[in-house]
Amino acid sequence: MKHLGTGIGWRPEIAAAVEGMPGIDWVEAVAENVCPGHLPESLVRLRERGVTVVPHGVSLGLGGADRPDGGKLADLAAAAEALGSPLITEHIAFVRAGGALTASPVLEAGHLLPVPRTRDALDVLCENIRIAQDALPVPLAVENIAALISWPGEEMTEGQFLYDLADRTGVRLLIDVANLHTNHVNRGEDPAKALDELPVEAIAYVHVAGGFERDGVWHDSHAHAVPPAVLAILADLSSRVRPPGVLLERDENFPAPAELERELTAIRETVEKASISMVPEVSAPEVSAPEVSVPEAAAPAVSDAVVPAASETPEPTEVPDETAASPAAERASGDAHKASPSTDPARQRLALAQAALLSALVAGTPVPEGFDGTRLSVQARALAGKRADVVAKVAPELPEILAEGYRTSFVAYAHGHPMTGGYRRDALDFAEHLLLGGRLEDPDVRRQVSDWWLERSGPAPLSQHPAARLARATRRVLLRR
Numbered sequence: 001m002k003h004l005g006t007g008i009g010w011r012p013e014i015a016a017a018v019e020g021m022p023g024i025d026w027v028e029a030v031a032e033n034v035c036p037g038h039l040p041e042s043l044v045r046l047r048e049r050g051v052t053v054v055p056h057g058v059s060l061g062l063g064g065a066d067r068p069d070g071g072k073l074a075d076l077a078a079a080a081e082a083l084g085s086p087l088i089t090e091h092i093a094f095v096r097a098g099g100a101l102t103a104s105p106v107l108e109a110g111h112l113l114p115v116p117r118t119r120d121a122l123d124v125l126c127e128n129i130r131i132a133q134d135a136l137p138v139p140l141a142v143e144n145i146a147a148l149i150s151w152p153g154e155e156m157t158e159g160q161f162l163y164d165l166a167d168r169t170g171v172r173l174l175i176d177v178a179n180l181h182t183n184h185v186n187r188g189e190d191p192a193k194a195l196d197e198l199p200v201e202a203i204a205y206v207h208v209a210g211g212f213e214r215d216g217v218w219h220d221s222h223a224h225a226v227p228p229a230v231l232a233i234l235a236d237l238s239s240r241v242r243p244p245g246v247l248l249e250r251d252e253n254f255p256a257p258a259e260l261e262r263e264l265t266a267i268r269e270t271v272e273k274a275s276i277s278m279v280p281e282v283s284a285p286e287v288s289a290p291e292v293s294v295p296e297a298a299a300p301a302v303s304d305a306v307v308p309a310a311s312e313t314p315e316p317t318e319v320p321d322e323t324a325a326s327p328a329a330e331r332a333s334g335d336a337h338k339a340s341p342s343t344d345p346a347r348q349r350l351a352l353a354q355a356a357l358l359s360a361l362v363a364g365t366p367v368p369e370g371f372d373g374t375r376l377s378v379q380a381r382a383l384a385g386k387r388a389d390v391v392a393k394v395a396p397e398l399p400e401i402l403a404e405g406y407r408t409s410f411v412a413y414a415h416g417h418p419m420t421g422g423y424r425r426d427a428l429d430f431a432e433h434l435l436l437g438g439r440l441e442d443p444d445v446r447r448q449v450s451d452w453w454l455e456r457s458g459p460a461p462l463s464q465h466p467a468a469r470l471a472r473a474t475r476r477v478l479l480r481r
Contacts, residue, residue, distance in 0.1 A: 004245025036082035063115035065351035101351035116151035141172035146182035152370025159197025205245030238274035
């Protein structure tokens, strides 16, 4: 595995600061924010200096019941090739549910949701990863995620699940120690036990990030300083095997560059101190499998059927376009489908389970049997809040117009209106909801929202030429008279 060293998540808001930081060996960029034909100048300059850039995908949904979308795989491949990346990373998560397998509308989570640690889910995930591996030009590594909720009837621990995944597919692992801490607080899982069981030799690199605790729930915000508990897990991991790379994630509430540099120094020192007596860096994942105890009577529980930061928010699939996929990606997906028909029953069961859970989270349907209703409510509020944050970035005029009323109005809207398209579509639908429902009492606010919606809801943007804008303003005045 390529030695990466110490890195930081590249974000446009801190691009200049990252370029000026000493000791940055590599950066990670959200793949969906990279346009291969128009790379950000900052990333180009970093590459010219020899800084490695790794694309980090957030919307593929490898843990979902459907096979990976060929168009998304082609986009990931193009990003890696444009950046000259040594690998691509994604998440062990599902981000949408519904569709043909359940004969129901596709629902978008807008965020990464955990897959059940069952044999069904593992079989589906393994095939999805093989499809992705065949379609991508460089190796793939997948990340463990943070979760607010637990699936009922799980058959494996996180470490056992990750071991089997790496053993069956050869995929590399991106271990997020902050997510191990999150799952310790929220799900009572022991980080040390997870490290005991997972194949540390399969690690591609490690994520480190901060968060906060509220009412007994840890929120993986990526907007706060890295706490001592997360550094302690990093030290435990580094005492077992020296990771090829460690990366600091920060997505919002960016501090001064000097503070980020202090966090990077703390990360370097933690790894160095823990690795003093360690053997050389990791190579191939050749370790003995941990024992997995599955009661004979236990059946896959998926039939019974939280949150990263805005920059790690999956962009929904608005309208699947099979023609957008590269021929290689289409062949890989099609061949795998024909070669592995045995996963179809598992996909059906997983699809029903994930659709039931996501519907409860974003559409207010009943809580599926076996889930903690209180925790699902916390997750639902978190999803709605994060959705409001992303829409505010995509359509910054709306929070400016609505001021303090924006977030309350959007969260209320989100609880009854699942997202089925992209965030721009979501912003338009929200504005339309406010206008048609008569929820804007202030005439000036109503006019501004109406103008905003009219300018963006047509088949093409309205002309911004001064004469055209004057004509529209004149027409509005005449209509009001």
